[in-house]
Amino acid sequence: MLRWVLVLGSLVALGPLTIDMYLPALPTIAADLGTSSATAQLTLTGTLFGLAVGQLVIGPLSDVLGRKRPLLVGTALHVLASLACIAAPDVAVLGGLRVLQGAGAAAAAVVAMAVVRDLFHGRAAATVLSRLMLVMGVAPVLAPTLGGILLTTVSWRGVFGALAVVGVALLVVGAVLLPETLPPAARRSGGLAPALRTYAALLRDRQFVALVGVAGLAMSALFAYVAGSSFVFQEEYALDEQQFAFVFAAGAVALIGASQLNVRLLDRRTPEQITVGALVGGVVVGVVLVVVAATGSGGLPGLLVPLWLLLGTVGLVLPNAPALALSRHGEAAGTAAALLGAVQFGFGALVSPVVGLLGNDSLAMGSVMLGGEALALVVLLLVLRRSTADG
Numbered sequence: 001m002l003r004w005v006l007v008l009g010s011l012v013a014l015g016p017l018t019i020d021m022y023l024p025a026l027p028t029i030a031a032d033l034g035t036s037s038a039t040a041q042l043t044l045t046g047t048l049f050g051l052a053v054g055q056l057v058i059g060p061l062s063d064v065l066g067r068k069r070p071l072l073v074g075t076a077l078h079v080l081a082s083l084a085c086i087a088a089p090d091v092a093v094l095g096g097l098r099v100l101q102g103a104g105a106a107a108a109a110v111v112a113m114a115v116v117r118d119l120f121h122g123r124a125a126a127t128v129l130s131r132l133m134l135v136m137g138v139a140p141v142l143a144p145t146l147g148g149i150l151l152t153t154v155s156w157r158g159v160f161g162a163l164a165v166v167g168v169a170l171l172v173v174g175a176v177l178l179p180e181t182l183p184p185a186a187r188r189s190g191g192l193a194p195a196l197r198t199y200a201a202l203l204r205d206r207q208f209v210a211l212v213g214v215a216g217l218a219m220s221a222l223f224a225y226v227a228g229s230s231f232v233f234q235e236e237y238a239l240d241e242q243q244f245a246f247v248f249a250a251g252a253v254a255l256i257g258a259s260q261l262n263v264r265l266l267d268r269r270t271p272e273q274i275t276v277g278a279l280v281g282g283v284v285v286g287v288v289l290v291v292v293a294a295t296g297s298g299g300l301p302g303l304l305v306p307l308w309l310l311l312g313t314v315g316l317v318l319p320n321a322p323a324l325a326l327s328r329h330g331e332a333a334g335t336a337a338a339l340l341g342a343v344q345f346g347f348g349a350l351v352s353p354v355v356g357l358l359g360n361d362s363l364a365m366g367s368v369m370l371g372g373e374a375l376a377l378v379v380l381l382l383v384l385r386r387s388t389a390d391g
Helices: 002-012 014-020 023-032 037-065 068-085 091-119 122-150 156-177 192-204 206-236 241-265 271-295 299-326 330-357 362-390
Strands: none
Touching (some): 002 122, 002 156, 014 091, 014 122, 014 156, 023 122, 023 156, 023 241, 037 091, 037 330, 068 156, 091 122, 091 156, 122 241, 192 330, 206 241, 206 330, 206 362, 241 271, 241 299, 271 299, 299 362, 330 362
């Protein structure tokens, strides 16, 4: 299992690296390209949009063509888009190239999830996903820190050069270390119509849709933090790029630590029980976060404690809600994983500009994070109630 975790974790890390490595540079990008902070944030939205739409396309292709070919083509697209970002003349072009970057990174994300479903089931799948979050979690811990270090010697454009190098390395990993896990006999027939029918069948499963919605809403809380944190910490609390990177990394440690605690909890509790408990806790600490942000109580330490606790609850939800959703459709693992990933990153794309429109401050960030957790709890309780009634 360790080999699979390392290989798949390195592939899944491409998305977080693409999203997070340039976060310390967002205020600088806004100034350099002569635009507002909210407009600069739209380059993040573009990445998330590309990740969402890319997964919808690549997921069915991975069920038809196998896992490996879509992975290699998508990663190559990521490398080319990263190189083009270096020369972006304005924020509009940069945003468009970030969409392509995200679409390329989507291949790694959806193929890794589909491979998990090819090889593991039930509690084992939830366990592997938790371990993947540990390996994947190195990316959001290191990415802003690496970005901050790079920015001491290169401009923000150099960050995209580093992302191109990462993409080339992962092309080698995918080509050499990842075997094909979907044999020809298990593949679906080609064409657009079968893919559309598969999506339609998935969308008719109300419990699947609801569980995907829970995962998406939890992810929206995470991306509210990702979108707002650079402005909150660098502009509201006057941290420099390197200080922001270390504070951001500490939040990622909270997220990762909770995901690993989940492995232990699965020995005693079901994924449903863990998810409900995490979301209840998330709403409670989310309320505290909003109150602290509104009143300024405790300064930066007073903000960080509930913020990190809230990220910890997200770390408990993210392995379990996707595992519950994917367990319902093993016959279309690639397409189901694609829809799951598209909803998660789609929700992220929607909430990222909302944080900017609300003011890019701690109150805006905390309020959107609380809203995502609260809505996820409501949807999950409705799912469990329906399941109980049907049983």
